[in-house]
Amino acid sequence: MVKSKRLYEQQRLPDKRGYFGKYGGQFVNEILMPVLIELDENFDRYYPTSEFQEEFHRLQRDYGGRPTPLYYAKNFSKFIGSKVYLKREDLLCGGSHKLNNALGQALLAKKMGKSRLITETSAGQHGFATAMAGRVLGLEVEIFMGIKDIARQASNVKRMKLLGAKITPVKTGAGVLKDAVSDTLREWTSCSRTTHYLMGSTVGPHPFPKIVAAFQSVIGKELKNQILEKEGRLPDAIIACGSGGSNAIGAFSSFIDDNRVRLYFIEGGGGSLDADNSAAAFQLGKPGILHGALMQVLQDEYGQIKSSKTRAAGLNYPGRGPQICYLYDTGRMKVGYAFDEEVFEAVKVMCQTEGLIPALETAHAIAYMLNHKEEFYGDEVIVLNYSGRGDKDLEVITRRFYGD
Numbered sequence: 001m002v003k004s005k006r007l008y009e010q011q012r013l014p015d016k017r018g019y020f021g022k023y024g025g026q027f028v029n030e031i032l033m034p035v036l037i038e039l040d041e042n043f044d045r046y047y048p049t050s051e052f053q054e055e056f057h058r059l060q061r062d063y064g065g066r067p068t069p070l071y072y073a074k075n076f077s078k079f080i081g082s083k084v085y086l087k088r089e090d091l092l093c094g095g096s097h098k099l100n101n102a103l104g105q106a107l108l109a110k111k112m113g114k115s116r117l118i119t120e121t122s123a124g125q126h127g128f129a130t131a132m133a134g135r136v137l138g139l140e141v142e143i144f145m146g147i148k149d150i151a152r153q154a155s156n157v158k159r160m161k162l163l164g165a166k167i168t169p170v171k172t173g174a175g176v177l178k179d180a181v182s183d184t185l186r187e188w189t190s191c192s193r194t195t196h197y198l199m200g201s202t203v204g205p206h207p208f209p210k211i212v213a214a215f216q217s218v219i220g221k222e223l224k225n226q227i228l229e230k231e232g233r234l235p236d237a238i239i240a241c242g243s244g245g246s247n248a249i250g251a252f253s254s255f256i257d258d259n260r261v262r263l264y265f266i267e268g269g270g271g272s273l274d275a276d277n278s279a280a281a282f283q284l285g286k287p288g289i290l291h292g293a294l295m296q297v298l299q300d301e302y303g304q305i306k307s308s309k310t311r312a313a314g315l316n317y318p319g320r321g322p323q324i325c326y327l328y329d330t331g332r333m334k335v336g337y338a339f340d341e342e343v344f345e346a347v348k349v350m351c352q353t354e355g356l357i358p359a360l361e362t363a364h365a366i367a368y369m370l371n372h373k374e375e376f377y378g379d380e381v382i383v384l385n386y387s388g389r390g391d392k393d394l395e396v397i398t399r400r401f402y403g404d
């Protein structure tokens with residue numbers, strides 16, 4: 001009993017050194033250590049205060065559009081054979097869950113007296129959310145982006161520029177996310193007095209995974225109240241897609257202690273597990289250091305970080321956040337994956353049954369349900385964390401269905 005209580009505490013919070021089991025930690029340049037300590041202390045100081053909570057709540061509600069609805073997807077449920085609810089993070093301003101975290105960290109940065117935010121982005125979704133949060137809170141924003149990603153994500157680059165963010169192209173290495181991450185960490189060592197590094201998911205050195213999880217936990221808190229109101233009981237399972245794990249951890253947050261609620265995490269399988277573009281880091285990766293933390297990471301035969309290229313840009317982060325790794329290792333959470341072709345089929349089903357175009361990331365979770373109907377029983381209540389809308393993916397989706 002005592003032992004399992006301790007396990008749950010570890011699953012929710014890292015230990016003092018920032019570890020969830022063996023994952024996490026602070027593998028950074030020593031110049032950054034005092035900066036991370038300062039961040040941790042300030043988070044613990046401001047976050048619990050009613051002043052911070054009120055401001056954060058007001059921004060989430062009146063600017064972001066929270067609470068997001070919990071929608072009983074009756075038509076889709078018939079396809080699955082159990083009762084499926086969608087937690088509608090696609091309705092948050094910006095079109096995904098990412099704004100929850102961006103607003104929280106921007107507010108924290110402001111409380112800490114910082115005037116500038118830096119971050120890195122690959123798909124551009126997190127860069128866009130950071131640009132929004134920076135504007136609304138009056139902070140300068142600079143975004144590091146690999147040159148290849150800038151070319152691939154032109155529409156998000158336009159959005160960020162329109163919001164006044166400075167885009168800094170990263171030419172080093174392969175010109176992709178992992179190179180942008182190194183540049184952003186390097187930049188931070190030289191400007192941390194004025195600048196906050198706004199981490200985009202439950203990844204990075206401690207205390208970032210803890211902070212991002214706290215800001216995303218709003219999803220799980222709302223979800224718990226909503227399902228109790230609609231069904232009078234907890235769900236049997238919660239299913240979320242992910243890479244770093246922020247939308248999944250957010251949705252799971254209020255249920256981690258309750259073993260009756262099954263948790264599913266779905267990653268990007270790519271063309272197949274043998275394909276070069278697979279992002280299934282739990283199937284193919286190994287423990288390694290990325291972004292200042294020990295995580296399950298996709299690596300090549302020489303131990304170099306391997307980038308993936310699934311069709312869902314947001315699932316191409318090569319690592320799994322420390323908490324998600326720990327939930328998997330301890331058996332609390334089940335991991336699955338979906339392949340590109342199955343994901344397009346899932347988009348089609350969601351469009352046809354509910355008239356909703358899901359983000360390709362979200363469609364991985366949908367695809368998993370469609371392909372594993374036998375895991376979800378007739379009398380069960382399942383919540384799918386509907387992390388984002390598919391407008392950003394429209395071109396890729398229509399090209400797949402109709403050609404150019």
Ligand SMILES: *Cc1c(COP(=O)(O)O)cnc(C)c1O
Nearest residue numbers: 242243244245246247314361388
């Ligand atoms: C970024 C993104 C994800 C993946 O990020 P996590 O931090 O793993 O949640 C999933 N869905 C959508 C719509 C995204 O934009």
